[in-house]
Structures are given as structure tokens and as C-alpha cells.
Amino acid sequence: MILKKIYTEPPTFEPVEFKLGMNFIYGKKKSTDSKKSLNSIGKSTFLDLLDFALLSNYNASSKRLYAAYNKGLLKNKSVILEFENAEIEYTIKRSFEEPNNNILFSINNSEYTPYQISDLKIKLCDLFFKRDNYSGFYSNLWFRNLMLFFLKIQKHKKDSFSDPIKYIKELTETELNQYHLFLMNFDNTLSYKNFKYQNDLKNITPALKGITELFKEKYDLPVSERQLPSINSKLRNLQIEVEKLDDTIKSFELQANYKVNEIEANQLTSDIKKLWFENYSDKKQIEGFQASFHADETNIQTARISNLYKEFNILIGEQVKKTLEEAIYFKQNLVKSRKNFINKEISSLKEKITNREEQISVFEEKRKKIFQFLENENAISDLSEAHYNLTEKRNELSELKSKVEVYQDLKKEETEIETEIKKLEVQILEFKKSIESSEFEFAKLIQEIYNAIYPELKDISIFDIDPAPEKQAKLAISFLDNSAMFGKGKNNGRTIIYDLAILLNAQKSKLPFPFFIVHDGIFDGMDKAHFISLYEFIQNNNNKIQYIVTYNQEGTLGQEFGNSDIITNEKIEEEAILVLTPEKKLLGEF
Numbered sequence: 272m273i274l275k276k277i278y279t280e281p282p283t284f285e286p287v288e289f290k291l292g293m294n295f296i297y298g299k300k301k302s303t304d305s306k307k308s309l310n311s312i313g314k315s316t317f318l319d320l321l322d323f324a325l326l327s328n329y330n331a332s333s334k335r336l337y338a339a340y341n342k343g344l345l346k347n348k349s350v351i352l353e354f355e356n357a358e359i360e361y362t363i364k365r366s367f368e369e370p371n372n373n374i375l376f377s378i379n380n381s382e383y384t385p386y387q388i389s390d391l392k393i394k395l396c397d398l399f400f401k402r403d404n405y406s407g408f409y410s411n412l413w414f415r416n417l418m419l420f421f422l423k424i425q426k427h428k429k430d431s432f433s434d435p436i437k438y439i440k441e442l443t444e445t446e447l448n449q450y451h452l453f454l455m456n457f458d459n460t461l462s463y464k465n466f467k468y469q470n471d472l473k474n475i476t477p478a479l480k481g482i483t484e485l486f487k488e489k490y491d492l493p494v495s496e497r498q499l500p501s502i503n504s505k506l507r508n509l510q511i512e513v514e515k516l517d518d519t520i521k522s523f524e525l526q527a528n529y530k531v532n533e534i535e536a537n538q539l540t541s542d543i544k545k546l547w548f549e550n551y552s553d554k555k556q557i558e559g560f561q562a563s564f565h566a567d568e569t570n571i572q573t574a575r576i577s578n579l580y581k582e583f584n585i586l587i588g589e590q591v592k593k594t595l596e597e598a599i600y601f602k603q604n605l606v607k608s609r610k611n612f613i614n615k616e617i618s619s620l621k622e623k624i625t626n627r628e629e630q631i632s633v634f635e636e637k638r639k640k641i642f643q644f645l646e647n648e649n650a651i652s653d654l655s656e657a658h659y660n661l662t663e664k665r666n667e668l669s670e671l672k673s674k675v676e677v678y679q680d681l682k683k684e685e686t687e688i689e690t691e692i693k694k695l696e697v698q699i700l701e702f703k704k705s706i707e708s709s710e711f712e713f714a715k716l717i718q719e720i721y722n723a724i725y726p727e728l729k730d731i732s733i734f735d736i737d738p739a740p741e742k743q744a745k746l747a748i749s750f751l752d753n754s755a756m757f758g759k760g761k762n763n764g765r766t767i768i769y770d771l772a773i774l775l776n777a778q779k780s781k782l783p784f785p786f787f788i789v790h791d792g793i794f795d796g797m798d799k800a801h802f803i804s805l806y807e808f809i810q811n812n813n814n815k816i817q818y819i820v821t822y823n824q825e826g827t828l829g830q831e832f833g834n835s836d837i838i839t840n841e842k843i844e845e846e847a848i849l850v851l852t853p854e855k856k857l858l859g860e861f
Contacts, residue, residue, distance in 0.1 A: 274817060277289075277324060277350065283857075292809055292816075292817070296822065297844055313857020313858055326365070345858070396411040436748050443743070458706075469743055513665055546628075716779075723807075819848075
């Protein structure tokens, strides 16, 4: 796969066409005395657009593009990338308005097909990297992790490329090893398995930590696995407590009596209240009877009434007196008879009240005994407390039991994974033997590139893939040890050499592969002689690769190259695929 052309719609800059060999993104000043900076004129932003077309994440972390979009420089625009793979032409069109949806993809200038970003990543990964005869593990979900090897773009000024193996800083050596072996076309099965096992261990560790902390804090149990018997002892003690409580409740014979006694106590209370009410009614009736005694008293003065009548007629007066006396006598006898009746009624009511009071006393005594029995035996409290304790103990037992089972399952899984990792360590020893010839050929290629660029350094440790049982990665890829290269410029050279070796090895092996590499700002501190040697090596007609680099006229390489007629600033400008100046910025603004 090689790049053909990149541009935007609507146009922001002239379409940039890529070519084989050196592809300079050149930052130039119009006059040598110009004080205008070559920073932020768009060199790295141009590479960001290439990265964007190849489905990089687009969010706030994409600082340059994000800032350009927010300033309105990329609004309502799309980036179009044309490339060729196995003599078939492809086009990707990705919009800044919908960076993850409706990404358009075309084959041989046919109509565009819209894709979601996740689906297009899978398609491109297979298109760029899938090998039918590869003996190791490959996943079409690796697209961006693999592409970042080819797109080394400085996101910050302090970014460096001194370690070619750690080409994605956020990823571990364990994960990166599987990608490196794949890119070198070595069997990566063991590295893939090791990464999977280490990942599984990484997930198990916090779960185990959480459970052991619970053992310590909630149950006051030791966290050392060697003291797991203490946890099992706690389980047994809880089980015994549960069984004892259960047996106690089952044998609690008073349980039925509690209900009977409580019902009886409630009935007695009701009966007492009824008797109290009847006594109250009878007492009120007695008060009514007693009040009627005064109302019935007869106090008529017959002599006075007789004298009144005598003034008219003596006979009539005497007769009236006699009649009145008879009436009074009759009334007195009637009242006396009524009083006797009422007294009998009062006596009857008082007797009933007395009987009721006696019955109330009996009921109250009986009720008191029931309450005393319940209180003395503490029956209701004991039973409810026993049920509560049983529930609590059962919950505690269930929780601890489940945690212990999870702990034991995790420990079992951890042990099984560690056993598999130990097996891998042995298999890696065999793997080392099996790749000796391939490793030697790759080392020869590295030596060839190395000697072409740094001819004055000889006899250093070039390249090794060695077992490393003491490391999590279990396999160590060592490449031109730092101490052999010295200095920032030469250490950046390690990345140049390794990346070119990967490309040329893939080309030699005729692998489906992106045959381009992007290096942004990698020449900082590089010796001019080494740069010239690199230029000559890249421009060799046998190397059908695209080397895309940013280059500043005023950088460490920007001054005149002495007597060299191989490369000059004028030649770089002439050959550059994109020339930017403070007056001619990529997007028109900083």
C-alpha cells in the first residue's frame, strides 16, 4: 500500500501528491533575515490530516485539528486520501462534521460507500495487513495500534522517538511485543498468549485484593493465603452457630402458648372494660334513684287550707280538711311504697356492682399473672431475637461462603494462568531456537541500513530477541542499545533504522503492508553527514518505499550542507511535496 494524494473539499490547500522515496514537508523562510517563526505554519498539522484520513481518534486530544476546527478553518470540510494497494486504487473521504459516521470509501473510483469508523477500521486492517499464510496471531481490531508504527507524528514539542520498540508510550512492552513480531513477520503466538494471560492476571489482582481486604476489615481475618484455614475455621463456627439457633427455635415449645396467652390476655382486657362500663352505668342509675327521693316529699299544710274554707262555711272547711288529709295519707303511702321499691333496686344494683368488681379483680389477677409469665419468661423477646440472630448469622455465613468461593475460584484461575505462563517461558526458549535464521536475516538488514547511515560505528549489538522470564513481557526485543548510539540525534536514528528495516523486510518478503513511514521532527540533533547518508539510502531505486518527513530550513540541518552536491536546501525545496512559509501557512493561519 502506498499513498497517492491528499486534499480537502472544499479546497484548503493545493492537493499534495506523494511519491516514492523522500517526501519532504518543507518549512521555509522567504528571506534569511526574516524573524518570523517556522513553528505552527502547518507541517505537523498536514501530517495530522493524513492521520485523520487514516481514521485517527478525533477529539480534544487532537489538539491541532481540534483547535483549527474550532477556529472555523476546517468546518464543513472533508479530508480525501487516495492510495493504492495491490494495483487497486482506493479513496477515503472523512468529514470533520461527522468524523465517526458516514466515512466514504471508494474502490477504483466507483461510487462511495458510507462506513462507520469501527467497520472501516476492520476493513482497512485486513486490506493493509492480513496475511493468509501467517503462522502467528492476527486481529483486524489492531488497525490503529499498527498504524501508529507508520505515523510517528509529534503531538508535543518534547516528543522524542529515541525508543523504536516503545512506539506507543501508553502501551506496555507485553502488548507491543505481539505487534513487533507481527510487523517483522515472526510468529507472535507466544507473545499474544502472554499478553492475554498477563491481562487476565491484571483483572484478577484487584478482585483478589478487594476480597482479602473484606476478610480483614469485616471479619478480622488474615489476608495471607497461607492462613486461609483461619477463614475456613470462621466458616465452620458460623455454620455451627446457625445450626444451634435453628435447633433452639425448632424446640421452642412455648411458641404456641405465646399466641394463646396473648389472645387470652386481650380477651380479659376486653371483659374488664365491659364490666367497668356496666358498673359505671349502674352507679349512674343509683344516683338517679337517690335524687328522686327528694322530689317525692309531701309538704302540704292542711289546717291553713281548712281555715280558708271555714271563713265561708264551717262544714265545707272540715270536709276539705278531711279530704286533704286522706289524699296526703294516700300519697305518703304511695311514696313509701315507691321508696321501698327503689331501695330494693338500689340494693340489687349495688350487689351487681360488687359482683362485677369481684369479677374484675379475678380477671385483673388472671391477666396480671399472664403478663408476669410473659415478662418473667421473656418469651416474646427471646423468640424474636432468636429469629433475628438466625437471619443475621445465615446472611453472614452466606456472604462469607460466597466470598470464599469467589476467592478460591480466583486463586485457582490465577494459579492456572501462572502455570500457563511458566509453560510459555519454556516454549519461548524453543521459540528462540526456531527463529535463529530469521532473526539473523533481520539483523543483517538492520546492519545494512545502519552501516549506510552511520558508517563510522562498527561492531555493536544490533538486534536480539531473547527470553526474559524475569520480565512481564517474557520476551525482550533489544535493538541498538542506547549506549551504543549516544546523543539525541543518534538515538532518534535508532527509530529511523528500525522502522526502515521493518518496511524493507516486508517488501523483501512481499507482505501486504503500508510501504510508507512518517517521521515528524526526527532530524533534530542529527549530524548532516548522517542525514545525507540517509537521503542517499532512501533515494536508492531498489527501495520502493515512501519516507515522509518534516524539515525546517532553520533547523539543525537547515544551514548549508558544506561542499555536498548531493543535497541542498534548494534541492529539498524543489523535491518537497509541500512547502510552507510564515506567509503561506497550510490553513492560512497559525
